Amino acid sequence: MRFAAIVVAAGSGSRAGGDKQWRVVAGRPMVRWSVESLLAAGAGQVVVVIAPGAEARADDALNGLVGWRAVTGGATRAASVQEGLAALDHSDDIPVLIHDAARPFLGAAVIDRLIDALDHADGALPALPVADSLRRGVSGLVAGSVERDGLWRAQTPQAFRLRTIRDAYAAWDSPEAPTDEAAVVEHAGGRVRLIDGDARLMKLTYPEDFAMAEALSPKTFRIGQGYDVHRWGPGSSAWLCGLEIPHDQTLMGHSDADAGLHALTDAILGAIAEGDIGDHFPPSDPQWKGASSDRFLIFAADRVAARGGRIVNVDITLICEQPKVKPHRQAMRERLADLLNLPLDAVSVKATTTEGLGFTGRGEGLAAQAVVSIELPG
Missing domain, CATH: 3.30.1330.50 (2-C-methyl-D-erythritol 2,4-cyclodiphosphate synthase)
Structure with missing residues (x-):
């Protein structure tokens, strides 16, 4: 077993019209793309975190795949991830990839780079440099520029050793919810390495994103x-x-x-x-x-x-x-x-x-x- 994985698919997907993780993208339910990719890359276990009552939809979307199980998530993304971590029964040092179902086109090369990066850091995340110029806006008007040097667009999956991410969540003491797992590990004093992301690993958030995904799908x-x-x-x-x-x-x-x-x-x-x-x-x-x-x-x-x-x-x-x-x-x-x-x-x-x-x-x-x-x- 090379690694374990968690796919977060418990959100409402309201900005995309609801239940986007079950929507068909290029012939497959969106969540299936990620689970298939993780299993094909060597995941020994994939935990799919779903909303309460979504068991039948998960069974239908992932029918025929072996090596996954579903658990019910929490009220927030962080709570859902922790439910997924609790469902893993592996050694402390196994790499764990935590991925959003809303990013269907996960390639094996990204997975390999993430696992390799854990030899030299406490965590790793794929990212793309910001290419567009950035503006700050107030009431619909430009209110200044933002320097883009050193800014990156974070993607998932994010990778950590199992003990590292569990301990980091246990140490989280901020009243604000973390933006992602990298923030949790950073807050606990860990070092998170940036690795090359993939432009195809786009997050499908709005209805128009699905048309783009169809055009870009293999x-x-x-x-x-x-x-x-x-x-x-x-x-x-x-x-x-x-x-x-x-x-x-x-x-x-x-x-x-x-x-x-x-x-x-x-x-x-x-x-x-x-x-x-x-x-x-x-x-x-x-x-x-x-x-x-x-x-x-x-x-x-x-x-x-x-x-x-x-x-x-x-x-x-x-x-x-x-x-x-x-x-x-x-x-x-x-x-x-x-x-x-x-x-x-x-x-x-x-x-x-x-x-x-x-x-x-x-x-x-x-x-x-x-x-x-x-x-x-x-």
């Missing part, structure tokens, strides 16, 4: 492709890319045989490695007989959303001699954009022939291929 891009074929049979119309197209034949299949939507559904499922359309909607199941294929497509899109991802763009090519696709192409794009909640310029529908070659050239069937790009949380 992402993974995936590509999926799909292909489908249906034969022509007797009929008076065919379903293609979500539209019913008048024609002297129809496409044959267990559902509505919309080859365009089937290929696109397979492309989406392939991008997230969740099988294909037949795995989720087997033709042997009578409930899908004659089913509208937009149900399959929406299911696949929902699977992407459930993983915190989004579809970036789609591209479909229909391969057939008839019917002529160009007169319907714009309406197909609009239908797909509506189904997938995409801007129109992220949806492409094309058509081509095989110059009379093969089964499509002979008019025996229609083929469709699709490509999709997807963005997932990294």
Whole structure:
């Protein structure tokens, strides 16, 4: 075990609209980002300090993770930290990292620097130098400048040996609540070292911070492709890319045989490695007989959303001699954009022939291929 950790997640988050620690950020509950990072970096135990009655929310947010436990916090942040410290059952010299759940993007490099710094100090905190010029204001007017040299923006986690931080809290005798654990250790006469922080370790406080976090969060891009074929049979119309197209034949299949939507559904499922359309909607199941294929497509899109991802763009090519696709192409794009909640310029529908070659050239069937790009949380 390299260290133990406390994640403070007991606040109300009122400035962010309430309960921000449970809000989903880039596909995961905010508190989960920190707990996952700490466990991955070698934390033997992570104590998550929560508000009374939040046990079910913590269980849901951290489902599947091993090595954490929840304890109920106090009326103040300092009281919550002390509840977390009381829950740790480790040797006095083990490093303890105390972190705010409101800073989700914790990297392993910061953790390593904090633990290394404890070899030469009583505590350590990540910090960034103040880059902006500072002004003092009174009643909305500038009332002077503040020299920024030597000023730092403190972040969390902050690191201490377990005995050091426990003794420092026991010695705290100020009527004012401490701003953070570094202040507690400093008050007790300890030396706290500054280590290089991380700009991505921003604190999410206000509603607009969450939009910034989404933009800065690590992402993974995936590509999926799909292909489908249906034969022509007797009929008076065919379903293609979500539209019913008048024609002297129809496409044959267990559902509505919309080859365009089937290929696109397979492309989406392939991008997230969740099988294909037949795995989720087997033709042997009578409930899908004659089913509208937009149900399959929406299911696949929902699977992407459930993983915190989004579809970036789609591209479909229909391969057939008839019917002529160009007169319907714009309406197909609009239908797909509506189904997938995409801007129109992220949806492409094309058509081509095989110059009379093969089964499509002979008019025996229609083929469709699709490509999709997807963005997932990294």
